[in-house]
Amino acid sequence: MLSYLIFTLTLGGIYGLLALSLNLIWGGVGMVNLGLAGFFAVGAYVSALVSIAGMPLPLAMLLACVIGAMAGVIATFATIRLRGDYLAIVTLGFAEVVRMVALNERWLTRGSDGVSGIPAPFRAELGINGFNMFYLGLVSIIVLAVFLTMRRLDGSPFGRVLKAIREDQELATFAGKYVTRFKMQTFALSAAIAGLAGALYGHFQTYISPDHFQPLITIYIFLAVTAGGVGRPLGGLAGAYLVVFFLEATRFLGELFPGLQPGQVAAVREILVGVALLGVLHLRPQGILPEHIAPAPKTETTP
Amino acid sequence: MSSFTINRRVFMGGVAGLAATGLLPHSVMAQGGPIRLGALTPLTGSGGPYGPVMVKAIQAVAGEVNKAGGVLGRQIEIISEDDQTNPEAGVRAARKLVDVDKVSAILGTWASSVTTAVAPICWESGTLLATVSGADAITALPHQGYIIRTQPTTILQGRKFGEFAVEQGVKKLFFFSPQTPFAESQFNNITAAVKAAGGETKSLIYDDKKPSYRSEVDEMLAYEPDVIVLGGYAADTTVLLKDIFRSGYEGKKIAFAYSVNQKLIDSVPAEIVEGIYTIAPSPAQSSSAYKRLVSLIGVENPDPYTTQVYDQANLIIMAIAKAGAADGKSIRDAIRSVSQAQGGDVVDNAVDGLKLIAAGKPINYQGASGPCDFTATGDISDSQFRYEQVEGGKLKLLKIA
Numbered sequence: 232m233l234s235y236l237i238f239t240l241t242l243g244g245i246y247g248l249l250a251l252s253l254n255l256i257w258g259g260v261g262m263v264n265l266g267l268a269g270f271f272a273v274g275a276y277v278s279a280l281v282s283i284a285g286m287p288l289p290l291a292m293l294l295a296c297v298i299g300a301m302a303g304v305i306a307t308f309a310t311i312r313l314r315g316d317y318l319a320i321v322t323l324g325f326a327e328v329v330r331m332v333a334l335n336e337r338w339l340t341r342g343s344d345g346v347s348g349i350p351a352p353f354r355a356e357l358g359i360n361g362f363n364m365f366y367l368g369l370v371s372i373i374v375l376a377v378f379l380t381m382r383r384l385d386g387s388p389f390g391r392v393l394k395a396i397r398e399d400q401e402l403a404t405f406a407g408k409y410v411t412r413f414k415m416q417t418f419a420l421s422a423a424i425a426g427l428a429g430a431l432y433g434h435f436q437t438y439i440s441p442d443h444f445q446p447l448i449t450i451y452i453f454l455a456v457t458a459g460g461v462g463r464p465l466g467g468l469a470g471a472y473l474v475v476f477f478l479e480a481t482r483f484l485g486e487l488f489p490g491l492q493p494g495q496v497a498a499v500r501e502i503l504v505g506v507a508l509l510g511v512l513h514l515r516p517q518g519i520l521p522e523h524i525a526p527a528p529k530t531e532t533t534p
Numbered sequence: 535m536s537s538f539t540i541n542r543r544v545f546m547g548g549v550a551g552l553a554a555t556g557l558l559p560h561s562v563m564a565q566g567g568p569i570r571l572g573a574l575t576p577l578t579g580s581g582g583p584y585g586p587v588m589v590k591a592i593q594a595v596a597g598e599v600n601k602a603g604g605v606l607g608r609q610i611e612i613i614s615e616d617d618q619t620n621p622e623a624g625v626r627a628a629r630k631l632v633d634v635d636k637v638s639a640i641l642g643t644w645a646s647s648v649t650t651a652v653a654p655i656c657w658e659s660g661t662l663l664a665t666v667s668g669a670d671a672i673t674a675l676p677h678q679g680y681i682i683r684t685q686p687t688t689i690l691q692g693r694k695f696g697e698f699a700v701e702q703g704v705k706k707l708f709f710f711s712p713q714t715p716f717a718e719s720q721f722n723n724i725t726a727a728v729k730a731a732g733g734e735t736k737s738l739i740y741d742d743k744k745p746s747y748r749s750e751v752d753e754m755l756a757y758e759p760d761v762i763v764l765g766g767y768a769a770d771t772t773v774l775l776k777d778i779f780r781s782g783y784e785g786k787k788i789a790f791a792y793s794v795n796q797k798l799i800d801s802v803p804a805e806i807v808e809g810i811y812t813i814a815p816s817p818a819q820s821s822s823a824y825k826r827l828v829s830l831i832g833v834e835n836p837d838p839y840t841t842q843v844y845d846q847a848n849l850i851i852m853a854i855a856k857a858g859a860a861d862g863k864s865i866r867d868a869i870r871s872v873s874q875a876q877g878g879d880v881v882d883n884a885v886d887g888l889k890l891i892a893a894g895k896p897i898n899y900q901g902a903s904g905p906c907d908f909t910a911t912g913d914i915s916d917s918q919f920r921y922e923q924v925e926g927g928k929l930k931l932l933k934i935a
Contacts, residue, residue, distance in 0.1 A: 235633035242626065334713045335739070343715045344671050345621075345647055347654075359658050436625060437654055441713075442647040443622050482615065482630055493614035494586030497577035500616070 237363045239479050241435060244370035246471040248428035249448075250455045251374075251381050254467035256421035257456065258522070259390065260414055261397030263319040266306065267425055267452055269326030272333060272444035274299045274426025275433040276340060279349040282434070288352050292430040299426020300419040302329075307418040311411060314400075326446065334441040345440025349433050366435055373431065374468070377424060381464040393417060394462070451478075454504070458511045460518025469520055477507060568611035569604075569860045571596070571850065572631035572661075574652065575642040575843075579619030580742075580767060583797065587833060588642050588666075588843045589614045594830045595847035595884060602885045605855045613637060619644070621651035628652040632659045638862050639850050642843045643667060646715040649681075656680050661862040662869070664846035666839045669715030673911045679866050682849075684842035684903055686815045686917040688716035689723055694919050695763055695788060695813055696727025702786055702811075704728055704761040707735040708754050710774060711765030712742030720765060742770040747777045755781055764789040768798050779806040788813060791922065792837055796929060804927045815904070816920030816934050817841035823848075823882035823902040838903060845901030848884040849873055852899065855891045873899050874907040 256264045278295035310321050333340045354362045384390050395403040396410055404410050433439045459470020481503050485496035573592045575585035596610040613635045617624035631637045639662035643649040646669035656663040657680040666685045699707050707728050711717040725735045736757050740750050764771050771793040791814030799807050827844045852872040857864035878896035881887040890897050904917045921932040
């Protein structure tokens with residue numbers, strides 16, 4: 232049971248990084264990035280492939296961030312004129328492109344066989360249980376560091392500019408802010424965090440394949456950020472842990488309904504995920520831990 | 535701010551409550567209780583049509599054995615989890631089975647990516663993994679014997695497809711497949727067989743989630759094949775067949791029996807599927823194990839995966855009895871002594887097998903999917919294939935060879 236909890240918390244941390252990444256770009260600048268799984272995949276593949284080729288793990292993970300950020304910059308260039316739904320569709324397309332490349336460029340990614348035997352840090356030295364503990368610590372520290380950075384960013388002038396862009400891009404431009412540059416920086420940072428999450432996932436699981444990066448994971452993270460509270464790092468992070476716990480906890484529901492067939496239990500789980508989201512949105516549309524700053528401050532209160 | 539504090543409490547309470555539901559079944563666990571086996575099948579996602587029946591077969595075997603007194607004096611409990619046909623979800627489910635339920639074996643992983651993702655968890659924790667996945671790479675993993683597979687390798691399957699096409703007098707063969715771990719190996723082995731008979735081949739890999747395959751079909755028509763081979767699964771093959779029909783192609787079509795199955799045939803107009811040949815590793819349909827399975831689960835034509843997990847469940851239960859212990863390592867070491875003991879009594883189900891094991895006799899299991907003899911790497915060494923053709927909305931048996 233303990234090792235299961237450790238595993239779940241580690242996975243929660245990785246989901247948490249993805250949620251922080253999404254919260255930055257969606258909650259910050261208001262760009263709907265449905266391509267999260269794509270950046271996650273880029274990070275996972277980069278780190279896995281270069282570390283198998285012999286690069287030390289810290290460098291491999293760093294490289295995953297850098298390539299992730301580069302992918303982010305490219306994606307921003309391609310989508311800079313798009314907003315709202317159009318941006319969402321194009322980013323979704325980006326994730327699918329990444330998955331298709333991973334599936335079909337067999338010389339690089341081994342196609343649908345996937346990349347197995349990804350090195351895991353200190354696994355041989357620590358043993359399986361020791362490694363799992365160590366990795367939970369590593370992931371948690373990284374999550375904490377990224378979270379604190381995001382919170383700092385959120386309250387900084389940079390964060391305020393992002394929210395200004397989110398609320399009214401033209402007005403931000405009018406106020407002298409170079410919107411394109413801010414968008415690009417934010418997208419790059421967000422993609423780098425997603426890439427880091429991918430790298431951590433790959434070295435934890437030791438196996439990745441294109442099937443890992445189906446849009447399902449993006450949906451889970453949107454669920455996490457929506458439920459947690461868009462625009463507030465703590466909300467996204469808490470939402471991610473909550474989603475992982477919810478997904479895992481619903482496994483045990485089958486035992487409460489002995490009359491159901493296994494197929495029906497699986498369906499009930501999926502229904503519960505949907506119902507939970509509806510419930511949160513109905514009861515707390517702004518999320519469990521909503522943003523601190525009211526989106527539109529009242530102006531008439533000035534004397 | 536004060537409202538936020540209350541919300542955080544409510545929120546933390548909610549988290550604690552959810553975590554507590556996770557802890558609940560743990561307290562119910564006890565040593566010396568039932569022997570737990572995990573069924574990890576695709577209950578949702580693209581494997582969704584297969585998983586539920588597979589679990590039913592596994593549970594039926596356990597039920598039969600439990601009714602006859604269990605094994606080693608203990609009952610068998612099947613714990614079913616959904617792999618969602620997704621390796622990320624599959625790993626989470628496998629972790630739960632291994633860490634929380636402490637299962638001795640996991641049966642039924644279907645998609646090759648899920649099997650490959652779950653495999654390290656199994657061999658590291660000493661849990662046997664019995665799979666129905668086809669990718670050749672799976673048994674090449676460093677699995678220390680913890681993987682057994684009842685699905686014939688694609689090398690064997692590809693050769694059978696090629697040889698059958700040659701029997702149909704193929705000159706130009708066109709191979710349609712989504713990108714699967716076995717597509718390339720399948721095509722290479724088909725090509726080898728067709729080339730040997732003086733024919734030629736071409737392949738097209740498509741995306742299995744597209745709503746239409748017009749452009750793919752046009753490419754096929756431009757090649758002017760006289761035989762096409764469909765390498766996909768049921769969902770994408772349905773769409774593809776409709777587009778092939780609309781294109782007016784009149785040559786022969788060969789498909790996997792798991793994709794062009796009765797369900798697919800019933801779901802489309804008869805003329806679309808008329809005349810398609812299907813090939814499958816044959817469930818040993820004339821075998822007594824197959825007949826037992828049919829009456830046990832009440833399904834008229836169980837698919838190959840269901841017959842395979844039925845055999846896996848029987849073999850694992852008998853291996854537990856043979857080893858006298860229910861841990862994964864003992865099952866691993868004993869499984870070949872019940873599947874293929876030299877000169878052993880032939881059995882077709884675990885209940886009879888357990889009696890013979892108790893009497894100290896060697897046994898040789900002959901299952902519903904075939905003879906179930908395993909090589910040192912965990913592949914099955916022999917399989918029959920079943921050739922059928924769609925005729926008036928029904929599958930007509932041509933031969934089993």
